[in-house]
Amino acid sequence: MAKAEEYVKAERELFEETIVNNVEISPGVFLLSVKRRFDFLPGQVVKLAVDRVQPPRIYSICSGNHEQELRILFNIKEGGYLTPKLAALIPGDKVLVSQPYGGFAGSAKSAWWIATGTGIAPFYSMFQSGLADNKVLVHGASYLNQFYFEDELDWAMGKNYRRCCSREQSCDVFHGRVTDYLRTVENLPADVEYYLCGKALMVVEVRDLLISRGIPYENIIAEIYF
Known part of the structure; x- marks a missing residue:
C-alpha cells in the first residue's frame, strides 16, 4: 500500500480508548484525558466519537508530546450530539479516538x-x-x-x-x-x-x-x- 493510502486509512480509523479523567475546568468546558497511543506533533488534531453512528469531530490535542496522556479541550455545544455525551463520560468509560494528524504543527521558530x-x-x-x-x-x-x-x-x-x-x-x-x-x-x-x-x-x-x-x-x- 502506498504511503499516502496508509496515511488516509490511519486518519479514518478510530481506536477504542479508556477515559482516564474528565474535568470541568470552567463552566461548560472540559479537559478529557485518555492514555496516549501514538506519537504526535504539537498542534496536531485527532478525531473523536462516542459511537460509530454519528461521524466523529475533529479536536486539537491539548497536551505535551512527551506526556503519557492525550488530552482534549472541548466545550458543550447546546443541542449538539457529541459534546453533551463527552461531558458525561467518567474514568473507565470508552471513547473512540483516531491517530493524530494534520499540518498545524509548531516549531522552534519565532x-x-x-x-x-x-x-x-x-x-x-x-x-x-x-x-x-x-x-x-x-x-x-x-x-x-x-x-x-x-x-x-x-x-x-x-x-x-x-x-x-x-x-x-x-x-x-x-x-x-x-x-x-x-x-x-x-x-x-x-x-x-x-x-x-x-x-x-x-x-x-x-x-x-x-x-x-x-x-x-x-x-x-x-x-x-x-
Whole structure:
C-alpha cells in the first residue's frame, strides 16, 4: 500500500480508548484525558466519537508530546450530539479516538500564537512540548473565566502572554477583541510566523488584518474551529 493510502486509512480509523479523567475546568468546558497511543506533533488534531453512528469531530490535542496522556479541550455545544455525551463520560468509560494528524504543527521558530476560546488547545500543546521560547501568545475570550491555563501561561511567558477580553474588564487584560488588540500594536514583525486558531470569522479577520499590515501570506498558518 502506498504511503499516502496508509496515511488516509490511519486518519479514518478510530481506536477504542479508556477515559482516564474528565474535568470541568470552567463552566461548560472540559479537559478529557485518555492514555496516549501514538506519537504526535504539537498542534496536531485527532478525531473523536462516542459511537460509530454519528461521524466523529475533529479536536486539537491539548497536551505535551512527551506526556503519557492525550488530552482534549472541548466545550458543550447546546443541542449538539457529541459534546453533551463527552461531558458525561467518567474514568473507565470508552471513547473512540483516531491517530493524530494534520499540518498545524509548531516549531522552534519565532512566532505569534493567536487564539480565541478553546482554540488555545494546540498552543497549550506546543507550550507543554517546550516550544514557547521566542513566542508571543495572544488569547481572546468573551469572559475572564475563559482564559484556560492562564496561571501557568502567565507565570512562564510573562509579558509575551497577552489576554484580550471583550465583555469583562480586569487589570493586565486588554478590554476588547483580538483584532482590537492587534490594531494597537505599532510594529507587527514581518519575519515571524503567525499561527491562528479559533472560529472562522476570527481567523479571516485576523488574517486580513495581518496582510494589511504587511505580513506575508505564507507566514500565516490557520486552523479553524467549528
